[in-house]
Amino acid sequence: xxxxxxxxxxxxxxxxxxxxxxxxxxxxxxxxxxxxxxxxxxxxxxxxxxxxxxxxxxxxxxxxxxxxxxxxxxxxxxxxxxxxxxxxxxxxxxxxxxxxxxxxxxxxxxxxxxxxxxxxxxxxxxxxxxxxxxxxxxxxxxxxxxxxxxxxxxxxxxxxxxxxxxxxxxxxxxxxxxxxxxxxxxxxxxxxxxxxxxxxxxxxxxxxxxxxxxxxxxxxxxxxxxxxxxxxxxxxxxxxxxxxxxxxxxxxxxxxxxxxxxxxxxxxxxxxxxxxxxxxxxxxxxxxxxxxxxxxxxxxxxxxxxxxxxxxxxxxxxxxxxxxxxxxxxxxxxxxxxxxxxxxxxxxxxxxxxxxxxxxxxxxxxxxxxxxxxxxxxxxxxxxxxxxxxxxxxxxxxxxxxxxxxxxxxxxxxxxxxxxxxxxxxxxxxxxxxxxxxxxxxxxxxxxxxxxxxxxxxxxxxxxxxxxxxxxxxxxxxxxxxxxxxxxxxxxxxxxxxxxxxxxx
Numbered sequence: 001x002x003x004x005x006x007x008x009x010x011x012x013x014x015x016x017x018x019x020x021x022x023x024x025x026x027x028x029x030x031x032x033x034x035x036x037x038x039x040x041x042x043x044x045x046x047x048x049x050x051x052x053x054x055x056x057x058x059x060x061x062x063x064x065x066x067x068x069x070x071x072x073x074x075x076x077x078x079x080x081x082x083x084x085x086x087x088x089x090x091x092x093x094x095x096x097x098x099x100x101x102x103x104x105x106x107x108x109x110x111x112x113x114x115x116x117x118x119x120x121x122x123x124x125x126x127x128x129x130x131x132x133x134x135x136x137x138x139x140x141x142x143x144x145x146x147x148x149x150x151x152x153x154x155x156x157x158x159x160x161x162x163x164x165x166x167x168x169x170x171x172x173x174x175x176x177x178x179x180x181x182x183x184x185x186x187x188x189x190x191x192x193x194x195x196x197x198x199x200x201x202x203x204x205x206x207x208x209x210x211x212x213x214x215x216x217x218x219x220x221x222x223x224x225x226x227x228x229x230x231x232x233x234x235x236x237x238x239x240x241x242x243x244x245x246x247x248x249x250x251x252x253x254x255x256x257x258x259x260x261x262x263x264x265x266x267x268x269x270x271x272x273x274x275x276x277x278x279x280x281x282x283x284x285x286x287x288x289x290x291x292x293x294x295x296x297x298x299x300x301x302x303x304x305x306x307x308x309x310x311x312x313x314x315x316x317x318x319x320x321x322x323x324x325x326x327x328x329x330x331x332x333x334x335x336x337x338x339x340x341x342x343x344x345x346x347x348x349x350x351x352x353x354x355x356x357x358x359x360x361x362x363x364x365x366x367x368x369x370x371x372x373x374x375x376x377x378x379x380x381x382x383x384x385x386x387x388x389x390x391x392x393x394x395x396x397x398x399x400x401x402x403x404x405x406x407x408x409x410x411x412x413x414x415x416x417x418x419x420x421x422x423x424x425x426x427x428x429x430x431x432x433x434x435x436x437x438x439x440x441x442x443x444x445x446x447x448x449x450x451x452x453x454x455x456x457x458x459x460x461x462x463x464x465x466x467x468x469x470x471x472x473x474x475x476x477x478x479x480x481x482x483x484x485x486x487x488x489x490x491x492x493x494x495x496x497x498x499x500x501x502x503x504x505x
Contacts, residue, residue: 023048023086024119025058027110033127034094036071041091044108044124046079048086048116055083059111060090066104066128071095075108094128098234104128134235140165141174141229142240144206148248151382152187152213152221153322153394160227160246162198163206164237172200172237175230182225182250188213211248219321221252253386255322259465260314261291264504267313270351273331275340282338289315290327291503297357298497301485305499312353312500314378323377328352330438342419347430348438356471356498358402358451361482366403366411366446368433373400379467379500381460389462395469397455403446404479411445449477454493467500 026047034042046058057078068074073093081088092106109123144161162174175197182188192198192209200207211225226247229239267290272283293312296305317325329351333340340346349369354360355378359371375398383391405411413428436442451473458469472495487494 021050021052022115022117023050023052024117025049025110026119026121027108027124028121029124029126032125033129034092035129035131036094037096037131038094041093042126044090044092044126046081046088046090046110048081049119051084051086052081052115053083055080056115057081057113058088058116059113061109061111062106063109064105064107064125065102066106069095071097071104071128072106092126092128096131096235098236100132100233100235101130103130131235134232134238138235139168139172139237140240141172141200141237142243143227143246144243145246147246149384150213150248150250151252151384151392152215152218152250153252153380153382154392155213155215158211158213158248159208160211161206161208162200164200164204165240167203167205168200168236170202170236173197174200174237175233177228177230178225179228180223180225180247182223182248184225186214187216187223187250188225188248213248213250217320219252220254221250223251224249251384252322253383255381255383255391255460256462257316257324257381259462260293260500260502261316265291265293265502267292267311270313270327270329271331271349273333274337275334276336285329285331288327288329291315293324294501294503295353295356296499296501297486298499299485300488308354308357311503312355317377320377320380322381324379324381325377326352326355326373326375328372328374332438342417342424342426344415344417344426345424345430346434348433348436350438356496357486358400360486361480362402362404362449363481364405364411364479366405366429366440366443368429368438368440371402372440373402375400379469391460393458393460393467393469395453395456395458395471398453400451400453400473401441402449402451403440403443404449404477406445406447409445449475449479451475465502465505469498469500471496471498 027044028047029042029044031042057080059078062068062075066072072095075090079088079090090108106126106128107123110118112118142163144163148158150156150158178196189212190209198207198209224247226245228245232239268284270285270288270290272285277283290313293314295308295312297308299306313327314324315327317323330348332348334346335343350372352370352372354371355373358373359365365371377396380394380396381391382394411429414425416423416425432443432445440446454472456470456472460467472493474492482489482494487496
């Protein structure tokens with residue numbers, strides 16, 4: 001009986017040895033996180049609960065928010081467990097992406113196959129932790145331009161330089177912040193930025209952009225635009241702790257004209273015009289604010305300033321209170337006015353000053369008593385500090401039109417007629433002024449002459465009351481004759497050095 005039991009055990013033993021081994025597989029990792037800047041791979045293990053005598057392959061699937069080839073190096077989609085071994089390694093090697101973004105997940109999952117079974121856990125999530133900090137040797141970005149104060153009337157172009165502490169191997173696109181109460185495309189225009197970002201080319205340590213100021217006529221303005229750096233979205237560069245903003249302050253303070261425009265220099269003698277009046281003198285206008293200003297020109301012969309032999313009459317421009325504008329008085333002398341005793345003596349006259357002596361250069365200029373020079377404005381005072389005693393004065397670019405007498409017209413032809421008790425005389429231009437109602441541009445007896453005034457910049461001094469300016473102009477008319485005493489000539493361009501000062505103090 002005993003031998004039967006032994007035989008049964010032997011048979012049973014032989015039967016178990018012949019049954020195939022089916023290993024059960026699971027997956028684990030040394031850690032579930034790895035920095036994208038790590039210099040060694042994270043190891044993921046595929047584990048078997050029993051060895052096999054031969055090697056076998058296990059399929060894996062990869063998913064998650066991390067992108068293969070972008071956030072980590074390529075991983076083979078099968079892993080081989082060697083013969084007589086119970087594990088194999090999968091290596092997750094991160095790629096350092098310079099863009100600052102959310103951390104990414106790599107999901108590695110074992111796939112079912114022949115010759116093994118899946119146990120738990122059959123998948124693992126590996127987190128590739130994003131690096132938000134640039135390396136210690138990353139270049140630093142800063143502004144190489146100091147804060148700027150400018151007067152928008154000058155419409156200056158300001159260059160702002162963005163610098164790097166050292167070169168970089170590829171182009172760096174650096175987004176900027178733009179804040180403040182100056183309005184883009186209204187108060188200024190920017191060139192050199194794309195979507196508010198500046199590009200520093202590879203191998204360079206700086207790049208520029210420009211800001212062109214625009215004049216909007218806002219006297220007293222005090223506004224600012226400030227440029228800064230956005231928080232970097234890449235780790236290719238760092239923002240320097242200092243010099244990381246630059247501001248442009250646009251100011252146009254009101255300049256104090258009281259050195260010239262005061263009671264001592266008030267001019268109260270612009271004629272009112274009209275007909276008969278009481279007293280021995282015609283009435284004067286009381287509706288105009290007018291100030292006398294003394295004008296001097298540089299005498300090239302005597303090498304000193306000399307009087308222009310004419311006064312100028314100025315007031316603040318109603319459209320720009322920082323600008324002087326010539327005041328011109330038109331008035332009509334009607335019958336009964338002083339020395340207007342017959343209808344033919346009625347006329348329109350102009351009372352004003354010749355801004356810079358143009359009448360001296362045309363012997364055949366047509367005027368209604370005085371040369372009328374119309375401008376949108378003459379001297380524009382420019383300051384960036386309301387308390388400053390000195391500043392810039394600008395003659396704006398413009399075209400001035402004068403009128404010369406047409407050939408064959410005797411503008412000053414005098415006619416004398418007999419009247420009761422004697423004779424009276426009148427001139428040709430009297431009738432012309434009546435026909436045009438004092439607007440000489442409407443006369444058929446004159447030809448317009450254009451004088452092109454170039455923009456020039458001079459200086460003013462509130463303490464001394466002196467304004468120094470060069471008037472630079474061109475005129476193509478053949479009748480212009482400029483005495484070298486008054487102006488220097490360079491080709492077709494003339495320059496007159498002028499000095500304005502107060503009339504009385």
